[in-house]
Amino acid sequence: MQKPDMVRLWILGALLSCFSTASADSKPSSPLDLSLQELLEIEVTSVSRQAESLSSAAAAIYVITGEEIRQRGFQSIPQALRDVPGLHVAQIDSQKWAVSSRGFNGRYNNKMLVLIDGRSVYSPEFSGVYWEVQDTLMADIDRIEVIRGPGAAIWGANAVNGVINIITRHSADTLGGYAELGAGDYQQSFAGFRYGGRLAPGLTGRAYVKAFKRDDLDFDPVDVSPSAAALISQSDTDNGWWKQQMGGRLDMSLGAASTLTLSAAAYDSMMDQTVTVPTLTAPFIEYPNINTESRGWHLLGDYSRALSANSQLNLKAYFDHAKRDESFFGFSRDTLDLEMSHHFEMGERHELLWGMGYRHINNDLDTNQTVIDTQGENESINLWSLFVQDQITLKPDTLWLTLAARLEHHSYTDFEWQPTVRLSWQPAEQHRFWTALSRAVRTPSQAENEYLINVGNLAPMTAFNPTGFVNRLILAGNSDYDSEVIQSIEAGYRYAAGNHFSLDTAVFYNDYDDLRSSRVAETDFSSLPAYLTTFSAFDNEASGHNYGLELSANWLLNRDLKLRLNYSYTKSDFSDGQPQNTDSPEQMVSLLANWRISRDIDLTASWRYVDRSQSIDPIQVDNQTVDAYHGVDLGMNWQLTPELKFSAFARNLFYGSHVEYKAELFSIPYRVEPSFFGKLTLEF
Amino acid sequence: MAWRSLKTFTLVLALLSPSAQTATALADPPDSRSLIAALNYNFAKYADWPGEEHAESIDLCYFTDSFKNSFSELRDKAIFDKPVNTLQIRDVEQTSRCHLVYIDRSERNILQRLFVYLRDKPVLTVSDITGFVDDGGMIEIVRVDNKFRFKVNMSRMESSNLKMSSQVLKLAVEVK
Numbered sequence: 001m002q003k004p005d006m007v008r009l010w011i012l013g014a015l016l017s018c019f020s021t022a023s024a025d026s027k028p029s030s031p032l033d034l035s036l037q038e039l040l041e042i043e044v045t046s047v048s049r050q051a052e053s054l055s056s057a058a059a060a061i062y063v064i065t066g067e068e069i070r071q072r073g074f075q076s077i078p079q080a081l082r083d084v085p086g087l088h089v090a091q092i093d094s095q096k097w098a099v100s101s102r103g104f105n106g107r108y109n110n111k112m113l114v115l116i117d118g119r120s121v122y123s124p125e126f127s128g129v130y131w132e133v134q135d136t137l138m139a140d141i142d143r144i145e146v147i148r149g150p151g152a153a154i155w156g157a158n159a160v161n162g163v164i165n166i167i168t169r170h171s172a173d174t175l176g177g178y179a180e181l182g183a184g185d186y187q188q189s190f191a192g193f194r195y196g197g198r199l200a201p202g203l204t205g206r207a208y209v210k211a212f213k214r215d216d217l218d219f220d221p222v223d224v225s226p227s228a229a230a231l232i233s234q235s236d237t238d239n240g241w242w243k244q245q246m247g248g249r250l251d252m253s254l255g256a257a258s259t260l261t262l263s264a265a266a267y268d269s270m271m272d273q274t275v276t277v278p279t280l281t282a283p284f285i286e287y288p289n290i291n292t293e294s295r296g297w298h299l300l301g302d303y304s305r306a307l308s309a310n311s312q313l314n315l316k317a318y319f320d321h322a323k324r325d326e327s328f329f330g331f332s333r334d335t336l337d338l339e340m341s342h343h344f345e346m347g348e349r350h351e352l353l354w355g356m357g358y359r360h361i362n363n364d365l366d367t368n369q370t371v372i373d374t375q376g377e378n379e380s381i382n383l384w385s386l387f388v389q390d391q392i393t394l395k396p397d398t399l400w401l402t403l404a405a406r407l408e409h410h411s412y413t414d415f416e417w418q419p420t421v422r423l424s425w426q427p428a429e430q431h432r433f434w435t436a437l438s439r440a441v442r443t444p445s446q447a448e449n450e451y452l453i454n455v456g457n458l459a460p461m462t463a464f465n466p467t468g469f470v471n472r473l474i475l476a477g478n479s480d481y482d483s484e485v486i487q488s489i490e491a492g493y494r495y496a497a498g499n500h501f502s503l504d505t506a507v508f509y510n511d512y513d514d515l516r517s518s519r520v521a522e523t524d525f526s527s528l529p530a531y532l533t534t535f536s537a538f539d540n541e542a543s544g545h546n547y548g549l550e551l552s553a554n555w556l557l558n559r560d561l562k563l564r565l566n567y568s569y570t571k572s573d574f575s576d577g578q579p580q581n582t583d584s585p586e587q588m589v590s591l592l593a594n595w596r597i598s599r600d601i602d603l604t605a606s607w608r609y610v611d612r613s614q615s616i617d618p619i620q621v622d623n624q625t626v627d628a629y630h631g632v633d634l635g636m637n638w639q640l641t642p643e644l645k646f647s648a649f650a651r652n653l654f655y656g657s658h659v660e661y662k663a664e665l666f667s668i669p670y671r672v673e674p675s676f677f678g679k680l681t682l683e684f
Numbered sequence: 685m686a687w688r689s690l691k692t693f694t695l696v697l698a699l700l701s702p703s704a705q706t707a708t709a710l711a712d713p714p715d716s717r718s719l720i721a722a723l724n725y726n727f728a729k730y731a732d733w734p735g736e737e738h739a740e741s742i743d744l745c746y747f748t749d750s751f752k753n754s755f756s757e758l759r760d761k762a763i764f765d766k767p768v769n770t771l772q773i774r775d776v777e778q779t780s781r782c783h784l785v786y787i788d789r790s791e792r793n794i795l796q797r798l799f800v801y802l803r804d805k806p807v808l809t810v811s812d813i814t815g816f817v818d819d820g821g822m823i824e825i826v827r828v829d830n831k832f833r834f835k836v837n838m839s840r841m842e843s844s845n846l847k848m849s850s851q852v853l854k855l856a857v858e859v860k
Contacts, residue, residue, distance in 0.1 A: 030714070030718070030722075030757065031714045031718050031719050031721075031722035032718075032721070032722050032725060032757060032758065032761060034722065035726070036723070036726040036730070036852060036855060037855060039719060039722055039723055039726065039832065040831060040832060040833060040855060041831065042714065042719060042831065042832070043830050043831060044716050044719065044827060044830050044831065044832060056749075170792060170814075172813070172814035172815045173789075173814055175814065198815070201818040202815065202818050202819055204814070204815060253815070253818070253819045253820075256796065256799040256800060256803070256819070256820040257796050257799065257800050258796060259795075259796060304793070304796065305796065306796035306797040306799070306800045307800075308797070308800060308801070309775075309776040309777045309797055309798075309800065309801030310775060310776060310777055310797065311797070312796070312797055345775065345777075499753065642829070642830070
């Protein structure tokens with residue numbers, strides 16, 4: 001019985017194979033018609049021409065890919081964040097940036113958490129991010145994930161209005177050499193070098209060095225009052241800087257079940273800046289140009305072990321040192337952070353994540369300064385946290401419910417409770433809806449808790465100081481000052497039409513309570529007749545709300561042309577006179593285009609509009625305003641040889657010079673203007 | 685045995701048959717994800733699983749949405765007399781239903797759980813994650829001079845009772 005069958009099958013097989021050979025003579029339309037040998041002969045032209053698939057996150061999330069960073073020539077992290085919907089990104093001077101999500105922008109925006117490979121770079125002094133020193137080799141960034149809205153249940157306190165996760169590439173993906181060299185007007189000169197290699201089976205690593213020098217932005221006297229302009233004209237307004245950084249990363253497999261990542265970096269930067277310093281003699285303020293040095297280093301270890309098919313344990317530890325010496329302010333800070341998390345599935349429906357963490361921050365404030373001093377009650381901060389998340393599949397592939405909460409204990413405020421409930425519904429493959437309810441807190445900064453800040457001195461016999469003496473205004477930290485609280489409701493919708501169109505929208509309503517306020521606490525006459533001192537203390541008496549809409553639409557017009565429109569609308573309603581910036585520019589629009597002209601040349605273009613913005617002035621009653629502006633960025637990448645690429649970029653075109661932001665304390669406004677740079681990239 | 689030798693015979697014939705076709709003759713340069721799906725299809729064609737002759741279909745699995753389109757193009761294909769079935773999976777435990785599972789770069793964080801779970805199970809693992817065959821994977825797709833190549837971890841395949849045609853191994857840049 002078997003024999004005839006065999007023969008028949010053999011014949012059939014031979015016929016089939018003949019048939020397949022014959023059919024290969026007609027033009028195949030799909031790689032599926034090619035043999036393995038032929039597939040290996042095809043040149044891989046582009047990474048992918050498909051639009052990205054819809055995110056499944058039940059949160060407003062936007063991802064900047066490493067490819068986009070390289071293509072658009074972003075030389076710093078704030079530059080890469082510029083066109084993200086919901087974010088307001090504004091340059092203050094050559095070094096400083098104000099970056100915020102859903103309002104509350106400022107040099108010291110305290111309501112957004114920023115993490116680089118899981119290491120928090122949010123600084124506790126003023127609560128905020130020193131963006132100028134947060135850097136890495138931009139070519140080694142895998143992606144930047146921007147999550148708008150409260151993320152505190154998972155990421156911890158201060159993730160009130162957003163979390164930015166900067167994730168660097170695995171060292172197995174950066175093998176070989178990379179060098180970049182560039183020059184321009186604002187980007188005066190920069191160079192970077194990285195080498196990555198396989199050190200042993202299962203062990204890869206890379207090391208990099210980078211350095212740059214950036215030019216001053218211009219100060220224009222029309223941007224300040226005539227009296228300030230007259231004083232500033234007597235001083236330098238230099239704000240150029242240089243920075244150098246080196247670092248590296250090792251990734252190893254420890255058997256089949258475990259991996260260990262170690263990374264480290266160290267930097268040094270020297271910056272010029274013009275600051276405002278109150279004085280006791282007329283005109284009671286001066287604008288010295290000072291030299292500021294900032295240095296730091298960190299070490300990070302991340303261990304992961306698979307316990308079973310659906311259970312994984314992570315241990316992470318880092319140590320971070322940061323030091324800053326400004327003539328009016330200085331600190332030296334050490335942070336130790338330990339975290340464990342365990343991710344596992346329970347039954348068919350529950351995906352659980354829980355963990356705990358401990359952070360110790362030791363901060364030495366340089367107390368030899370006149371402008372900022374400390375009452376010295378707390379020098380170190382301890383933060384304990386416990387978090388748990390359960391993602392429940394209510395209906396497979398259709399409906400998910402996420403419950404998460406984080407309990408933290410902070411030296412300043414004791415226990416904090418930060419829960420979130422998220423629901424995600426996918427009625428059809430191309431539609432996804434989500435909604436979330438969350439509570440998050442912003443814990444006090446050291447400034448709010450213990451510093452003494454001389455924000456200004458009032459001249460005698462003036463409107464705000466009718467006395468005959470100089471009035472020193474001191475903002476005094478208050479150890480009873482509590483956390484600010486947000487309660488937020490959000491909803492979103494994502495849609496994808498085949499491969500060529502996708503839409504991502506989100507709406508939110510945020511209710512803020514216990515916001516920072518200040519009141520006159522006491523007046524000290526002991527230094528009369530030289531001056532009297534008015535102390536203002538921080539309280540939690542202010543409140544307000546904001547709401548808005550964000551949208552990101554992607555079109556793949558054809559396989560070489562991609563368009564993206566990002567839009568955000570934010571309406572702010574806060575009581576007047578709050579001692580922090582509250583309002584976001586009402587409307588922001590960005591239109592981005594990527595066009596691949598030929599196999600070796602691609603072009604990028606972006607146009608953006610940013611509405612009028614406001615920021616507080618600590619010694620004036622009225623807010624400072626910055627007019628709306630728009631601008632165009634252009635870029636070109638030309639692959640000269642498989643190894644060598646030439647790129648040219650132009651920024652902030654067609655609007656002339658303009659102020660993007662006026663910082664709330666200690667600085668003067670500078671103008672952003674069109675700039676250009678060229679860059680050579682070599683990969684070997 | 686008969687089934688297996690027949691499959692091998694037809695495949696070898698196809699592989700050896702002279703083809704006037706060069707890859708550049710494709711009407712449209714293919715997307716890298718379509719190429720990867722086609723490579724996976726070819727690996728499945730030349731692999732032998734224990735009990736394959738009794739299987740109703742050859743199940744090729746992938747994780748992320750971004751490969752949904754390219755893998756679904758494989759749906760009307762057959763491997764010898766078995767229809768190809770493509771399956772998007774969400775978690776590691778589902779991989780035991782698959783003949784082949786493709787893990788793309790964005791899923792690097794599941795590798796350890798996958799290796800722990802699939803240890804010695806007859807599931808062919810394919811990935812473009814650098815270092816995949818060193819870490820315990822079976823076939824690693826690599827890019828050399830803008831073309832796809834692959835490495836094979838033969839000892840890992842053997843310990844899972846999988847076989848691969850020597851014709852394929854000849855094309856690999858590394859077999860260990």
